[in-house]
Amino acid sequence: MKDGTLIGYDQAMNIILTDTHERLFSSTEPMKSVPIGVYVIRGETIALIGQLDEELDEAADYENMRIEPMDAVFL
């Protein structure tokens, strides 16, 4: 799961994100947000693109979340 700023896309749904962070969820540790810079993601590998509500995102208590990562969609 990645969050970043969408700066480009094409007809194949490939996308470019800047200021990307990978969100690592764990059932034993708090959510970790790892900065990974600029990411070009192949459209085929994308399941869902959601717009983050920044207010809600700031308010969310990710530090106290101990949750399993989501299951893979692509098997």
Place this chain on the structure above:
Amino acid sequence: MLFYSFFKTLVGQPVTVELKNDLAITGVLVSVDQFLNIKLDNIKVVDEGRYPHMLAVKNCFIRGSVVRYVQLPAASVDTALLQDAARRERQQPAAGVRK
């Protein structure tokens, strides 16, 4: 193209989309395209206790290929019309498609 046309008639209706990883998302259908990619507004993950990952996401685009089910409001589906359209599509296959 039948399902594409059908989903287009449901724009504005509340639907629940279940993904192939069991995540279910309820929202208002905003748009659908030829691949049955779906845009939802005002979304809510059905089991938020188990899936709080997306609690800060209010609208989303879902790739058609990851959708398992779309649950529709029964009242906005005209099954007789849908059946009729399916029959008509069967009688007039798309150009270039051999029977």
